[in-house]
Amino acid sequence: MAFTNEQLERYSRHIILKxxxxxxxxxxxxxxxxxxxxxxxxxxxxxxxxxxxxxxxGIVDADEVDLSNLQRQxxxxxxxxxxxxVESAAETMRAINPDITVNTYYQYVTSxxxxxxxxxxxxxxxxxxxxPAKFLINDACVMAGKPFSHAxxxxxxGQLTTIIPGESPCYRCIFKNPPPKDAVPTCKQAGxxxxxxxxxxxxxxxxxxxxxxxxxxxxxxxxxxxxxxKMEFHKIKLPPRGKGCxxxxxxxxxxxxxxxxxxxxxxxxxx
Amino acid sequence: MKITVxxxxxxxxxxxxxxxxxxxxxxxxxxxxxxxxxxxxxDSDKFDSFTLKEGxxxxxxxxxxxxxx
Numbered sequence: 001m002a003f004t005n006e007q008l009e010r011y012s013r014h015i016i017l018k019x020x021x022x023x024x025x026x027x028x029x030x031x032x033x034x035x036x037x038x039x040x041x042x043x044x045x046x047x048x049x050x051x052x053x054x055x056x057x058g059i060v061d062a063d064e065v066d067l068s069n070l071q072r073q074x075x076x077x078x079x080x081x082x083x084x085x086v087e088s089a090a091e092t093m094r095a096i097n098p099d100i101t102v103n104t105y106y107q108y109v110t111s112x113x114x115x116x117x118x119x120x121x122x123x124x125x126x127x128x129x130x131x132p133a134k135f136l137i138n139d140a141c142v143m144a145g146k147p148f149s150h151a152x153x154x155x156x157x158g159q160l161t162t163i164i165p166g167e168s169p170c171y172r173c174i175f176k177n178p179p180p181k182d183a184v185p186t187c188k189q190a191g192x193x194x195x196x197x198x199x200x201x202x203x204x205x206x207x208x209x210x211x212x213x214x215x216x217x218x219x220x221x222x223x224x225x226x227x228x229x230k231m232e233f234h235k236i237k238l239p240p241r242g243k244g245c246x247x248x249x250x251x252x253x254x255x256x257x258x259x260x261x262x263x264x265x266x267x268x269x270x271x
Numbered sequence: 272m273k274i275t276v277x278x279x280x281x282x283x284x285x286x287x288x289x290x291x292x293x294x295x296x297x298x299x300x301x302x303x304x305x306x307x308x309x310x311x312x313x314d315s316d317k318f319d320s321f322t323l324k325e326g327x328x329x330x331x332x333x334x335x336x337x338x339x340x
Contacts, residue, residue, distance in 0.1 A: 040337065129337055152335025159335050174312075179303045179334050187337035223332060234278050236330045237310050 024213040032056040034121035038085040040197030042127030043075035048205040050093035072194035111257035124148035131178035132260035138171035156228040158200035168220035289318040305332040
């Protein structure tokens with residue numbers, strides 16, 4: 001497949017990079033990335049991956065755009081309030097780059113649908129807001145052998161890691177089980193600074209681009225944490241994969257997907 | 272003794288347990304924190320008995336939700 005003149009111009013700043021080049025840009029155009037959650041993390045990630053020319057981008061969310069989302073979910077605008085997030089996100093992505101295909105999935109991930117959702121994609125981004133979904137995505141990606149980026153944000157802090165099943169430690173290697181409902185605060189309860197999604201979601205997009213193009217070193221085997229108040233990044237080296245892990249060890253005790261109880265706090269102003 | 276906590280060198284008295292360090296460092300949601308010492312995870316049921324030694328590198332890993340809504 002040869003580049004069109006428009007593609008040569010659109011992706012010129014990529015193509016000129018010796019690490020990416022025409023070859024890397026073709027890999028991006030042929031790649032398929034699934035973003036789960038079109039919110040604080042998924043919004044910036046989707047914008048950058050669309051702009052980068054990732055040829056097929058899937059986006060999964062069963063929520064609608066709310067006024068309180070707009071402080072950080074930069075893919076949606078005030079005119080989008082009430083629209084399905086996946087539709088609003090897809091419109092923005094197509095407007096940025098008509099060169100790509102956007103698939104929308106207006107649903108939440110569950111043990112029933114997740115393996116089917118991820119199966120056609122090369123790389124998955126976890127941009128969800130709750131622990132049951134994060135554990136479900138981890139377990140499904142480990143079982144299906146799908147590389148993915150895990151991330152979380154709260155207040156002025158964020159963190160992420162990249163997981164290549166069978167090679168690097170998974171989310172469950174670090175955190176064995178989800179915390180009990182409401183034991184650990186969510187963004188809704190504790191707040192989050194808007195630009196945090198931009199920082200961490202963009203880093204997730206960066207990992208997807210590096211994975212697709214094979215450039216550099218992935219954030220596997222490390223948890224990168226960011227503290228905006230101290231303006232500090234810190235890389236925590238993780239122990240090797242699998243040691244006693246219930247899902248990614250060579251003798252897993254979890255072999256079926258689990259739907260944990262949803263722990264998102266339904267806080268509303270005035271309650 | 273000198274130990275490194277989340278990348279920062281700190282001075283603590285000898286025979287410090289992980290549980291005591293968690294308290295001294297004012298760790299948020301201490302019952303759900305994951306702790307690694309010298310790049311090994313320590314089971315939470317050993318926090319009371321595991322004694323840190325000079326030069327140990329301790330990391331706290333926190334649950335972080337957030338992202339979509």
